[in-house]
Amino acid sequence: MYRMSPRLRxxxxxxLTSAVSFALLFLALxxxxxxxxxxxxxxxxxxxxxxxxxxKYGLPCSSCHQAWPMLSPFGQAFKDNGYQLGNERDxxxxxxxxxxxxxxxxxxxxxxxxxxxxxxxxTAGPGTAEANVTTHGFDLSGLDFHTGGxxxxxxxxxxxxxxxxxxxxxxxxxxxxxxNLAHTSWLNLKLGKFELDNLLSEKRILTLTxxxxxxxxxxxxxxxxxxxxxxxxxxFVFGIGDxxxxxxxxxxxxxxxxxxxxxxxxxxxxxxxLPTSRSYGTFITASQAFQVGGLGLQRIGVFDYIGEAPTYFxxxxxxxxxxxxNAAFGIPGTGIGNRNFYRAGLIGQIYIKKYDVTAxxxxxxxxxxxxxxxxxxxxLATIPLAPGAQNAIWNxxxxxxxxxxxxxxxxxxxxxxxxxxxxxxxIVAGTPYTPGVSVPTANFGNEDVYTFGGRYYPxxxxxxxxxxxxxxxxxxxxxxxxxxxxxxxFSSLLAGFDFAF
Amino acid sequence: xxxMNISKLILGIVALLxxxxxxxxxQGESHIGKVSGHADAGRQLYFRYCWGCHGFxxxxxxxxxxxxxxxxRNFVAATFKCRSTPTGTLPTDQDLFNSLERGLINSNxxxxxxxTDQNRADxxxxxxxxxxxxxxxxxxxxxxxxxxxxxxxxSIKHGxxxxxxxxxxxxxxxxxxxxxxxxxxxxDSSDQPIRPYNFAAGSRFKCGTTNHDxxxxxxxxxxxxPMPSFADVVKPDEAWDLVHFLRTLQVTHKSPELALxxxxxxxxxxxALSKVKGTPTGSGVEQ
Numbered sequence: 001m002y003r004m005s006p007r008l009r010x011x012x013x014x015x016l017t018s019a020v021s022f023a024l025l026f027l028a029l030x031x032x033x034x035x036x037x038x039x040x041x042x043x044x045x046x047x048x049x050x051x052x053x054x055x056k057y058g059l060p061c062s063s064c065h066q067a068w069p070m071l072s073p074f075g076q077a078f079k080d081n082g083y084q085l086g087n088e089r090d091x092x093x094x095x096x097x098x099x100x101x102x103x104x105x106x107x108x109x110x111x112x113x114x115x116x117x118x119x120x121x122x123t124a125g126p127g128t129a130e131a132n133v134t135t136h137g138f139d140l141s142g143l144d145f146h147t148g149g150x151x152x153x154x155x156x157x158x159x160x161x162x163x164x165x166x167x168x169x170x171x172x173x174x175x176x177x178x179x180n181l182a183h184t185s186w187l188n189l190k191l192g193k194f195e196l197d198n199l200l201s202e203k204r205i206l207t208l209t210x211x212x213x214x215x216x217x218x219x220x221x222x223x224x225x226x227x228x229x230x231x232x233x234x235x236f237v238f239g240i241g242d243x244x245x246x247x248x249x250x251x252x253x254x255x256x257x258x259x260x261x262x263x264x265x266x267x268x269x270x271x272x273x274l275p276t277s278r279s280y281g282t283f284i285t286a287s288q289a290f291q292v293g294g295l296g297l298q299r300i301g302v303f304d305y306i307g308e309a310p311t312y313f314x315x316x317x318x319x320x321x322x323x324x325x326n327a328a329f330g331i332p333g334t335g336i337g338n339r340n341f342y343r344a345g346l347i348g349q350i351y352i353k354k355y356d357v358t359a360x361x362x363x364x365x366x367x368x369x370x371x372x373x374x375x376x377x378x379x380l381a382t383i384p385l386a387p388g389a390q391n392a393i394w395n396x397x398x399x400x401x402x403x404x405x406x407x408x409x410x411x412x413x414x415x416x417x418x419x420x421x422x423x424x425x426x427i428v429a430g431t432p433y434t435p436g437v438s439v440p441t442a443n444f445g446n447e448d449v450y451t452f453g454g455r456y457y458p459x460x461x462x463x464x465x466x467x468x469x470x471x472x473x474x475x476x477x478x479x480x481x482x483x484x485x486x487x488x489x490f491s492s493l494l495a496g497f498d499f500a501f
Numbered sequence: 502x503x504x505m506n507i508s509k510l511i512l513g514i515v516a517l518l519x520x521x522x523x524x525x526x527x528q529g530e531s532h533i534g535k536v537s538g539h540a541d542a543g544r545q546l547y548f549r550y551c552w553g554c555h556g557f558x559x560x561x562x563x564x565x566x567x568x569x570x571x572x573x574r575n576f577v578a579a580t581f582k583c584r585s586t587p588t589g590t591l592p593t594d595q596d597l598f599n600s601l602e603r604g605l606i607n608s609n610x611x612x613x614x615x616x617t618d619q620n621r622a623d624x625x626x627x628x629x630x631x632x633x634x635x636x637x638x639x640x641x642x643x644x645x646x647x648x649x650x651x652x653x654x655x656s657i658k659h660g661x662x663x664x665x666x667x668x669x670x671x672x673x674x675x676x677x678x679x680x681x682x683x684x685x686x687x688x689d690s691s692d693q694p695i696r697p698y699n700f701a702a703g704s705r706f707k708c709g710t711t712n713h714d715x716x717x718x719x720x721x722x723x724x725x726x727p728m729p730s731f732a733d734v735v736k737p738d739e740a741w742d743l744v745h746f747l748r749t750l751q752v753t754h755k756s757p758e759l760a761l762x763x764x765x766x767x768x769x770x771x772x773a774l775s776k777v778k779g780t781p782t783g784s785g786v787e788q
Contacts, residue, residue: 058609060553060566074550077615085611087604088703255614286650291617294542407549462553 007048007349042487045470046470047217051500053078054257054462056149057085061465062407067455068500070402073289073297077256082179082188083149091153107469109496112136113210113339116489117481130483136493140165141208144172154179158194169274173243174294186251193245193270196283199347200303200358200400202241209492212451212473214241216416217362217396223445223480224392225366227373227435232312232325232380233278234335236370240283240305240343244270244382250462259301260286271391277335281307281458287347296351304344310335312375319410325380337376339367354404362396362418371424372453383436386425390468393422407460412471414451432485442478449475455498469494504707531594531625536618538594543627546620554609559631561691571608572691579632580690580725583708586729588722589635589643597625599709606705644720648712652745657762660746663739667731672697676775677750690725697728700747701775704754715744752776 054061061068071079084090092099114134116448122129142165148158156179162172175192185273195203218241226235246265252258286300313330321328345362369376371392374385400414409484420443428438439445453471474491479489531538547555556563559576566573574581583600584592601621604612613621629635650656659699664670674680674689677700689695704710708718720740722730735743747770749760752775 057611058563059550059566059611062549063553072549074613074615085604087608087611088606088705089609291619294619297617349502373688406545 001317009486042277050460051464052103052146052149053083056095056101057089058462059492060407060462061457064245066404067206067402067407067410068467070206071201071204073256080188080250080252080256080259081185081411082177083158084154084156084179090150092150100292101147103144103146103464103500105144105146105206105383105498105500107496107498108138109141109208109469109494110136110138110480111492111494111496114489114491117484117486119482122483125310128483130481130486137405141496142173143167147375151176161432172187180315184251185254188250190248190250191246193243193272194241194248196240196263196265196305197248197250197285197397198240198260198348199285199287199299199303200360200398203243204401206455207414207451207453207469207471207473208469208496208498209451209473209494211475211490212414212449212453212471212493214239215398216447216449216475217360217398220364220394220396221420222366222371222392222394222420222424223433223477224435225371225373228437229375229383230375230381231321231323232375232377232382233373234310234312234327234330234365234375236307236309236311236373238267239269240340242270245272245284256461257289258287259296260284264394265307267309276333277338278333279308279310279335281305281336281404295353298351299347299349301347302345303347304342306342308338308340308406309370311337311339311369312377312380323382325375325377331364337369338367339376341366341370355401356404357399357401360398362398363393364396365391366394367391368424374436385465386427386437388395389424390422392420392424394418394420408457410455412451412453412455414449416447416449418445418447422444433479440485444479446478447475449473463498467498469496470500512610529626529630529631531598531624532621533594533598533618535779536622538619538622538624538626540626540630545621545624546616546624549628550613558639564610568746569609570693571605571695572693573609576628576631577636578690578725579634582723582725584641584721584724585717586641586721587644587732588724592623592636593640593643594622598622598697601625603709605680605707606703607707640739644717645733646716647719649712649716649744650741652757652761654761655746656731656742657749657758657768658746659739660742661742662753663735663743664746666741667684667734668716669729672727673700673750676771677701677747678775687727688787689727698749701752704751705757710749712741712744713748716740719743725742750775 022093029271053064062099064072066072078085108263112134113331116132117130118133119127120129120131143163145161145433155176156177158170158173158361160168160173163169171193171283173194175190175194177188177190181187181189181190202218205213207213219239244263244265245268246263248261248263250261263283265281267281268276283305285301285303287299289297289299291297306339312325312335313327314334314336315331316325316329319329343362343364347358347359347360350356368389368391369385372386372389375381378384387497397417403411421443421444423439425437425439427442429440430442431438433439433444433453451471451473453469454470455467457467459466471494475489477488479485479487508516529540552563553565554563554569554573555561555576556566561573561575572781580589581592581596581675584596585591586596598621601624604610617694670681671683672681676685679697679699681697684697687695687697697708706715706718708714720730722728743757748756749762751759752772759772763772
């Protein structure tokens with residue numbers, strides 16, 4: 001008769017316990033749902049990592065990535081050098097003629113999304129009630145096709161057609177760059193559509209959920225904006241995390257400790273076809289890194305975006321709505337009535353051996369016309385600028401920490417906070433939020449986001465990247481539920497395989 | 502008397518016991534200026550950055566080694582090109598540290614200047630654990646480099662004569678393009694074909710960029726390659742003359758030596774012949 005050894009028996013018990021626990025967790029998540037059917041979008045966002053570079057240079061992913069896709073200082077320097085290592089082997093002439101620098105990335109996942117106050121049909125009519133809605137299931141991220149590298153020594157490029165999860169493509173990045181102009185690393189010129197030189201790159205973010213797949217502070221706009229009360233108002237959307245169309249001059253010291261960049265971009269949030277106006281914005285950033293004993297490389301930096309955005313179209317076409325200047329019929333590129341906005345901040349990246357933390361402070365403002373959704377031409381305003389309206393001003397903070405146990409295992413934690421310091425609309429206590437008129441509280445629209453996760457890379461290679469990803473994120477916003485004006489919460493749980501080849 | 506002998510015996514036994522421990526501790530460390538590197542920390546860095554080429558065992562058989570046309574260094578053999586020490590000896594910690602900081606041009610070894618000094622020191626300490634040579638041998642004493650004499654035309658011309666006399670041209674070619682008659686026959690210590698350095702292609706050398714570095718290269722030789730040490734053949738003053746002449750072969754790189762050489766009719770003609778319009782890496786030719 002076969003008898004299991006005590007050691008084998010113990011192993012089997014552990015395995016069975018683990019399997020049952022996982023199954024129970026899975027079932028609990030499955031049946032804990034409230035009414036399903038919300039069309040919450042699958043996680044999206046285009047993120048970057050290029051095994052094509054690893055294949056070209058023979059370096060493992062972990063050389064350039066602290067944890068793929070997040071760059072290590074060496075990877076950042078490689079990028080800053082125009083995807084060149086500088087050892088006279090960068091030009092394509094040194095590659096096998098069959099080498100084609102292309103990588104794809106996609107992430108099959110299971111995820112669960114919850115919104116505590118989704119607008120639903122009620123007894124009073126369509127969209128008059130709120131419900132706690134949960135949905136979950138297996139899903140896909142979008143697909144990215146990365147190509148990048150050098151066209152010649154000191155001439156580099158990056159082209160990234162990217163799709164959403166339905167395979168609808170757009171150009172996420174298209175740029176060429178002249179590197180080391182005048183034989184100095186301090187002068188490099190980039191032209192095209194590219195990520196701003198954010199010191200904490202959103203395109204290399206380690207989190208993937210709907211809630212935390214982007215940095216909230218990079219995209220935050222006050223809840224009073226784009227409120228729909230003025231048909232002539234040209235919707236204002238901007239995020240420093242979005243890839244932008246423009247040109248950038250950047251430079252860095254030989255060891256990449258000191259970096260700067262100045263970008264002049266079209267003020268259309270990276271949308272092609274000159275859809276809005278003829279205005280521009282400027283993004284400036286500078287940073288300095290220094291080493292502290294054996295702790296690692298520390299970096300501090302500043303950034304500032306100053307831009308303007310149109311509030312209405314000069315010309316409209318095909319306007320059959322009967323509303324003069326209806327923005328839905330605006331002729332692309334004729335947006336006028338520009339108003340200013342800015343995003344500024346500080347960043348510190350602190351390394352304490354395997355533990356690192358990034359802290360960011362944001363200070364932002366949108367002009368009162370942008371912040372209230374009002375065209376600056378009074379003749380076009382359905383609801384004129386509210387008496388007492390003022391520029392919206394808010395502050396933000398981000399704390400992201402990682403514990404990199406090894407190049408194969410990283411834990412991720414993040415907290416983001418957004419606090420309105422000046423509402424664009426007058427505060428009328430005791431009344432619900434009335435778009436274009438008033439807000440109920442000074443903290444209307446404040447937002448907190450908490451994220452936890454981990455990524456495990458079963459193998460390290462110079463050929464492909466693969467990660468087993470798990471993450472939970474939760475966001476809480478004050479007073480912005482669509483019907484009752486109560487607090488709005490989102491949560492997102494995700495597990496999946498993230499791979500690139 | 503007897504007590505004294507017993508004391509000596511005990512001391513001897515203690516020394517025998519302690520010596521391997523001390524040697525082992527030294528092998529796990531590196532010392533570069535005020536920075537001390539530790540092999541344990543270096544191990545983590547090695548398995549993040551280096552193993553893909555140099556391999557898990559440090560023998561140069563990483564998964565990418567087979568695709569590289571200059572094979573990655575075999576740390577087990579502990580034969581290093583860039584040294585300040587005599588040929589055949591181990592390099593100093595500073596030599597290894599400098600190689601990490603500088604990288605090796607015309608190879609896949611990049612510059613790791615982005616890493617911190619501590620990181621590079623830790624890597625040096627770990628690299629030294631691969632070879633038993635570090636347990637039994639000490640690093641060689643750095644070759645003394647006398648102060649560089651004043652640059653003169655005579656110095657360049659004497660260097661040119663030495664270039665002929667020492668038959669440097671056989672490998673490097675008369676114009677220093679790495680196309681001498683022996684160039685195609687050269688192999689390194691791994692029996693892999695190896696190209697002599699092409700002076701006309703750039704300003705950087707495998708083991709440095711300064712005149713001081715060039716001096717060290719041919720006085721120490723590049724171990725593991727056909728480039729020998731000339732320390733026993735060339736006197737220090739002559740070595741500097743050779744340095745001055747070699748700089749004139751770098752026709753795409755502005756230097757005082759080239760400027761002085763071009764100021765002569767003979768030099769100007771030679772430089773003009775050597776200059777080829779185009780990008781020195783061969784990545785394209787200006788039309």
